[in-house]
Amino acid sequence: MTTDLTGAATELLQALIRTECVNDGTPDSGGEVRNVGLLRAYLEGPGVELATYESRPGRTSLVARMEGTDPTAPSVCLMGHTDVVPVNRDGWSRDPFGGELIDGEVWGRGALDMLYQTATQAVAFRDLAQRGFRPKGTLIYFAVPDEEAGGTWGAKWMVDHHWDAIGCDYLLTELAGVAMPSSDGTRKITITVAEKGIAWRRLHISGSPGHGSMPFGADNAIITAAEIVRRISAYRPQAGLDDVWRATVEAYEFEPHLTRQLLDPTEVYAALQGLPDQGTATMLHACSHTTFSPNVVHGGVKSNVIPDTVELDVDIRTLPGVTGDEVDAALREALGDLADRVQIGRLIDDQSTASTFDNPMWDALGQRAQAAYAGATLLPQLEIGATDARFFRARGTVAYGTGLFSANVTYEDMISRFHGHDERIDVESLTLTTDLWLGVVDDLLG
Numbered sequence: 001m002t003t004d005l006t007g008a009a010t011e012l013l014q015a016l017i018r019t020e021c022v023n024d025g026t027p028d029s030g031g032e033v034r035n036v037g038l039l040r041a042y043l044e045g046p047g048v049e050l051a052t053y054e055s056r057p058g059r060t061s062l063v064a065r066m067e068g069t070d071p072t073a074p075s076v077c078l079m080g081h082t083d084v085v086p087v088n089r090d091g092w093s094r095d096p097f098g099g100e101l102i103d104g105e106v107w108g109r110g111a112l113d114m115l116y117q118t119a120t121q122a123v124a125f126r127d128l129a130q131r132g133f134r135p136k137g138t139l140i141y142f143a144v145p146d147e148e149a150g151g152t153w154g155a156k157w158m159v160d161h162h163w164d165a166i167g168c169d170y171l172l173t174e175l176a177g178v179a180m181p182s183s184d185g186t187r188k189i190t191i192t193v194a195e196k197g198i199a200w201r202r203l204h205i206s207g208s209p210g211h212g213s214m215p216f217g218a219d220n221a222i223i224t225a226a227e228i229v230r231r232i233s234a235y236r237p238q239a240g241l242d243d244v245w246r247a248t249v250e251a252y253e254f255e256p257h258l259t260r261q262l263l264d265p266t267e268v269y270a271a272l273q274g275l276p277d278q279g280t281a282t283m284l285h286a287c288s289h290t291t292f293s294p295n296v297v298h299g300g301v302k303s304n305v306i307p308d309t310v311e312l313d314v315d316i317r318t319l320p321g322v323t324g325d326e327v328d329a330a331l332r333e334a335l336g337d338l339a340d341r342v343q344i345g346r347l348i349d350d351q352s353t354a355s356t357f358d359n360p361m362w363d364a365l366g367q368r369a370q371a372a373y374a375g376a377t378l379l380p381q382l383e384i385g386a387t388d389a390r391f392f393r394a395r396g397t398v399a400y401g402t403g404l405f406s407a408n409v410t411y412e413d414m415i416s417r418f419h420g421h422d423e424r425i426d427v428e429s430l431t432l433t434t435d436l437w438l439g440v441v442d443d444l445l446g
Contacts, residue, residue, distance in 0.1 A: 005123055009430040010106060012042060013119040014099035016082070017108035023083035023148040030153075032145035033060040035082035039122055039143050047129045051165065055145075055157040063165045064125060064141040066133070068445070073137030074360070076444060077168035077397075078125065078437060079388060080118025081147035081154065084110035091421035107424040112417050114174040116425045117403055117433065118143055121172075124437035135445035142166050147388050150198070150348065155388035159395060170361045170399075171392045172440070175418075176381060177403030177433065178411045179373055180251055186375035188251045190411075191365060192401025194244060194354030195383035195390060196286075197318035199327040200347035203228065205299075205310040212304035222299050225310040228338055229294045232314060235334035239265045239288045240319040244382050248287060251379050252280075279412050286384040290318045290327070292334070313347070317384060320352040350386070353393035361398060364443040368436050372404055404432040 016035050023030040033054075039062055040050060049065040068075065087096040087109050094100055096109045106116075125141040146154035158166055176190040205228060207221030241263060249262045261271035268288055275281040285291070292314055299310030316327055324346065332339040357380055369376040383389075389399035405414070406428035417423045 005127060005434055006427060006431045009120050009123045009434050010101060010427055012038070012122060013106050013111065013116055013430065014101065014108075016115045016119055017099035017106070017110055018097055020097045021083050022086050022109075023146060024086050025149045027056060027153065028058065030083045030145050031058045032082040033058045035118075036060045036062045036143060039082075039118075042122055043126055043129075043141070045126070045129055047132065048125075053158060053162055053165070055153040059145045059153040061145060061154060061158055062141075062143040065165075066125075066129060066135050066139040068135050068138040070136040073135075074169040074444060075138040075140065075167075076361075076441060077140040077142055077166060077171045077392075078121040079142040079144060079155070079171055079173040080114055080121050081144050081174075081388065082115075082118060083145050083148050084113070084115065085148050085419050088421070093422055096423070101427070104428070105424045105426045106430075107422065109423055111423050111425045112414065113419060113423070116430060117174055120430055120434040121437055124434050124441070127438065128441065133446075135441070137169070137445050139441060139445060140166060140168055144388060150386070151388045151391060155391045159391040163395065167395065168392070168397055170444070171389060171397050172400055172402055172437070173389050174387055174401050175383070175403065176401045177405050177436075178409060178414055179376070179405055179407050180379065180411060181407075182251075183253055186377070187369075187373040187407070188379040189369040189373065189376050189404065190381050191357075191378045192383040192387075192389075193357055193380040194320060194352060195385070195387060195401075197322065197352040198348045198350045198386050199316040199318050199322075199324055201314045201316060201327070201331065202345040202347055203312040203314060203331075204343040204345060205312060206341055207306070207308045207310075209308040210306040212306055215306065218306050219308075221307045221310040224338065224341060225297065225299060225312055228312065228335060228342065231334050231336065231338070232292050232294050232331075235292055235330070236269065237290050237292075237330060239268045240290070240321070241265055241268065241288060242320070244380050245288055247380055248284070248382075277412070279415055283384065283411075283415060286317065287382050290316065290322050290330070292316050292331075317386075318352055320354055320382075323351065324349040350390060353390045353399075355393060355398045355400060359398055360444060361400065361440070364440045365400065365402060365436075367443060368439040369404070371439065372432055372435070373407075402436070403429075404436045405429045406432060
């Protein structure tokens, strides 16, 4: 990529960070219309069709299109979200919304998740338009709000209401592209081909009210909830090990005995407990198990009143193939004799989604990975969180989480900075990722 495009990607990323489009999960937070304004001004020009869509005031999506010349050619969408998660400023060593460039790294909330992709995709799209590129198949740039709160007012709303504007054969979005080293000196480039489902549950726990001065023998819903939290935390669901899991484990090149344990569903949990690096163990556990995390509790009305109801929100992320009914059955199993004290409410019930990797897009990504890293191969992986790609996969689109980081960014770096303090990304990764978009579009649509 030319120096001009590297500088453009850096400056656009800095500008997107500085708008502070913080999504706290409430319907009217985010204010992504500010980032849409920046992006629209950047992309406007000959050969580009631009349109904006507003799901709620301030929750704006931007769609830029270059129409294809061949109706039989595949269509490609580059999608990036424009919102970021909140910050605790006390934990940062720099202004989280300063967008500072320090020692070759851009600092700020969203630098990694995922404004760097939103920026580099826009830079690649504009460069193609300014060069007069005429794609065989339609090329779409989609900047979307509300990803950090599940996509209700962003990708989901657009898929439900304006599919004609964003429907595509292939979608490229967040988040992968770490260049993991191999013992033979080559690199394995992570590519997300699937993601876990979301099965958020709200547990309504009942008790009996009473005076706080007489707790002996009381049916205190908070005490019951505490035991329920303990049981959920101690619950051990069966591991689900598939071909993507095998590829992930083999990429780490553990010693042979540990590898065999990690590939054995009866031994994998103990093997994970024995890993010396807690971050790696945490990530690999999430890749191999449906996870249950009790995260929010509401209960009680006054200090001197024994509570009769408590609500407990549990973040459950499901492996491929796990249904909502199976999630509820697992919860009842975990609760045991307390199950009758609980009503299970479903907040979200989105099953896991996956894309195949036997298609021209996969081949193009492989070729471009090798252009950056000689001898590199693609490493399919399961996304343990949720992205907007799931809405597209449900419509039949082949969707991958991708990008391309420099060799200086390790998997552990990415995990620690993701929604963490001192989030940042190096400029070399901006260069590599912009080149990736340009190369893939040229390979498929040129």
